Amino acid sequence: MGATQDPSAVKVYTVNGEASSSSSSLPDWLTQKRQAKGKGKRVIREQVEGTIELIQHFEFPEASNKIKTTRDGHHAIATGTYKPQIRVWDLDQLSLKFERHTDAENVDFVMLSDDWTKSIHLQNDRSVELHTQGGFHYRTRIPRFGRALAYHSPSCDTLFAASGPEIFRLNLDQGRFLNPLVLQGDGEDIPGVNVIDINPAHQLFAFGVEGNGTVELWDPRSRSRVGILRLPHERLMPLNATALPALPGIDDGTRPAPLSVTAIASRQDGLSYAIGTSTGHTLLYDIRSARHLALKDQGYGMPVKNVSWIEGGSRMAGEGYILSADKKVIKIWNRNTPESNFTSITPARDINDVHHIPGTGLMLLANEGIKMTTYFVPQLGPAPKWCSFLENLTEEMEDQTTRTAYQDYKFIDRSELAKLGLDHLVGTPTLKPYMHGYFVSLQLYDAARVIANPYAYAEHRERMVQEKMEKLAETRIRAKKDSAAGARIKVNKALAEKIRREEERARKKEERKTAKKAKAQTVADGQGDAMEVDEEGGQEKEKEAGEEKPSLLHDPRFAAVFEDPEYQVDESSREFALLNPSSVAQRQNREAGRPRGKTAVEEEEEESDKSSSDPLSESDESEGDKSGSESEDSDDAGELWQDSIRARIAARNTGPKPTRGPSRRDPKVRLVPLQAQQSGRARGADKDATFGQRRSQLGSKGKQRASTQDADVHHTADGVEMTFIPRTTSSGADYDDEPGGKAAQAKGRTKEPRRKGVEVFGAGMEKGGEDPEVEMAESERSGRTKRRQGMRSGSKNTFRRM
Structure with missing residues (x-):
């Protein structure tokens, strides 16, 4: 018994004969070959497995022509060949009742009684035979x-x-x-x-x-x-068949192409007709109208063999289904929606006749094969009374899978056939063409595979041994670290190790941040005794938070990434190289034996890890005492930047001071800062004072307005009047404000002696000479002791919080 494979389609069960092409069935040459042997348990198993014979001996020696059932529903009568004969089956007993031979092949027959006892047969030699219960009764000719x-x-x-x-x-x-x-x-x-x-x-x-x-x-x-x-000739005939070729001496080639009516079925209501044509179309008519109500195309362009109305028993939509069949396909469709099929059946053999048992879902087919076919459609109607068990049988068969493989033959495609060296057998009986490949004997396939690869068994054995060794290795005792998460990591071990390092680094950073916060809070509050308690409490809270935070390695949603080999990352693929160029370069250097230098990011991370592991220096502690609030602001929880700048500065201050080397001989350029020219009482201010100090002095004494004759005075937005004049030039005395200038001489200034080896050029620039020893304050010598705010880190690609 076979059924259609599409679960959304209507189930069609083959309960007699060969399954349709939409179902899985063995090839005809394979079936006939096994039936020819006729012996052995395998033949019996092949006939029983996946098939059912509803009616025993429901077949003819060569082909069947017509099939009908009696009006009482207890017998089925069919005619076939060869030799021409008539067969009657008792449906109550599901077996053959008798068979009669005739002199000529049957064309059509009609049952004259409600049972099988009286029938009239039309033969293909113009003879008409009448048969009764006792046998042949009378013969005449037309x-x-x-x-x-x-x-x-x-x-x-x-x-x-x-x-x-x-x-x-x-x-x-x-x-x-x-x-x-x-x-x-x-x-x-x-x-x-x-x-x-x-x-x-x-x-x-x-x-x-x-x-x-x-x-x-x-x-x-x-x-x-x-x-x-x-019938609408123009609608039914193809465009290229509008006329027949001209016959010499008979016509001029204007004859239209013939259109024939090949099947007619009238409905019980007396008004509806279904008409099948030679072009493969089925038209529905109402005798009160000359226009057709519906049009259905079979699709093959072959004459329609049978048309019938399916009356009663329909479980889908009640009445109104039409069955139309040509040589290749059977289509059941609704008269209101002819464009869609209720179901479509394509038998394995050409169709000669189709008979639908009224009020049921069973159809009997006469075809060009030895076995006649019977289809059962549960959604079309119930099973007949004489095979009511068929419904229970089909319900049990729905959960079973149909056979799709062969036990004695192997299917291979053309490429595999060439690898085995069997392509020279194409066209011989050894290879059976099927779909896009061939069926070959299983013994021949095994022999060819061994010849093509003699080490196939050795490779298979080595692979099996390796798998067993890997299974045994998994049962060994491992460290505690591996037993927790690494025991189930079978693939992507590099990825797992990377995730573990990132989680460990994040955990350490959280611990350092908690310790810094606790220490800063203790220093700010002056509670030295509570430092240890706060640290322990912070660490316990952090530990609890770390336990609650899910880990990617322990997440069951991603367990297949580290267990299923299908998720193995192929590091040799091009996609992986595009996404991870540095990893690929490292792997290539490692394979080639070349040492790998660290990147700037890795060096900075390593230095950060080393500096963060050193204890805080005393200078940091004192600095923290002086500006505890500032430390607290800079080390708030949740900052993206976690590098310890203070530890670096402390390490640099505690180390040996670099000695000043000999003076460089290359010319130096010393930029002289620009100073604002003051007027009035402000000119007596300190020369070394900064611009801001001078501005405050101006604000305290009162703003001085510049004279209208001073062209170098500029007015700013806040009311300060200033002008910028370079102190020196290339000549050294071109500007009034210089020591040797006119303004200086008028004020009684003396010219400053020129230093040895110093060349003055440009506007306030010098080169040459030695830098004078300048005493620097401790803050200027050690540099910044506080972190910059609002700066972007190029290595971390993050922003510090203001």
Whole structure:
């Protein structure tokens, strides 16, 4: 038993014969080969596994032509070949009842009674046979080769459609032929009639005509045509088939392409008709309108074999489903939405006839294969009474998986075939083409694989041994550190070690920050005895916070990153090199044996770690006493910058002072600071005073206004009047404010002696000579003792908080 693989689609179960192409099935050549052997337990297992035979011996020696069930629903009758024969199955017993052989192949047949006892058969040699319960009863012939057969029960007339415009009538009550019904068409010759339908509601005859695409409706009481239905020729025919080629001496090539009616089915309401055409279309008509209600295309362009209305039993949408079948596919669709299919079935063999058991979800197929096929669609209707167990069986089969692999054959593609050296067997019976590859015997595949790679077994054995050794290594006793987190780390060990180092560094920084905060708070409050208590309390709080903080190594959401080999980071890939260029360079240097120099970031981090591990110097402590509040502000919790600048300064101050070396001979340029020119009482101020001090003196004594004749005075926004004049020039006496200038001589200043080896140039610049020994204060010598505020660190890429 097979079912469709798409879970969202309608389930279609194959309960007899070969599964459809949408289901998984063995190839025909493999099935026939195993059936030919006919012996062994494997053959029995292959026939039973994944399949079910609903009706025993539901088959013909070569092919089947037509299949029907009796009106009482207890028997199924089918005709087939070869040799031409008729077979009857007892559905209550699910087995073959009997079979009869005929002289000619059957074209069509009709059951005359409610059971199997009386039937009439149309043969392909123009003969008509009547069969009864005892066997063959009577044979007669018709003038032309027959195509279809129908029985009109009120008048006991049997209608035969043949290759011509006549509809032959055989009255079974009188036992003689009656005058035929001659179809006139539209005044043109009719090459034949393909199908006959008798409406069960009002007994109206419908004849499907070949060639002109019409359906003629006849009244059996008046034996005359009461209407004609013309199909839309332009809508159904393809664009490139609008006309037939011209026949010399017969026509001029203006004949339209033939459109034939190949199937007709009338509904029980007496108004609706379903008509199948030779172009693969199915049209729905209401006899009160000449326009079709719906149009369905089978998609293959082949003549429609069967059309039927599915009445009763539908579990999906009640009534209104139509079954249309051509040679390749069966489509079940709703008459209101013909563009979408309820389900579509593609059998493994070409279809000759389809019979749907009314009121159920079971369909019987006559095909070109040996086994006839039976499909069961639970969503279409229930199972018949004679196989009610089928519903329970299909429900159990839904949870089982269908067979998708072969035990005796191996599927390989073309590339693998070339690797094994078997490509020269393409086209021979050894390789069975299937989809994009071939099926090859499993024994041949194993032999070819060993020949192509003689060390395959040795490599496999070595790989298995290595896996076992790794499993044994995991059971060894490890250190406590590894047993906690490293025991489950099987892949990405470098990444795990990096994460562990980062977490350890973050933990140490948090501990140092807590210690600094506790010490700064103790110094500020003057409680030296409580320092140890605060430190211990801070450390305990930090430890508790560290335990509550989740770790990436212990997070179960990321456990697969360190356990599943599928998440192994490929460090040799190009993507990894683009994301981690420094790591790749280090690995290449390590492999080549070249020493690796530390980057600026690594040196600064290492120096920071070393300096942070040294104890604080006494100078830091005294500085902290002087400015405890400032230390507290600079070391607030949550700062991004954690480097200890004070420790560096203390280490530099406690070390040996560098000795001053010999004076450099290269010329030096000493920039002389610009000084503001003062006027009035402010000129007697201190010469070495800064600009801010002079400004305060001006503010205390009163602002001096510059004379209107002083062109060098500039007024600032805050009211200060100033001018900037260089002290010296290249000549040394060009400016009045210089010692040798005119202003200096007028004031009685004496010219300062020029220093030896000093060359004056430009505006207040000198070069040469020796720097005088200048006594520097301790604060100027040691440099800054406080951290800069609002500075950006290039190495840490962070901002310090103001």
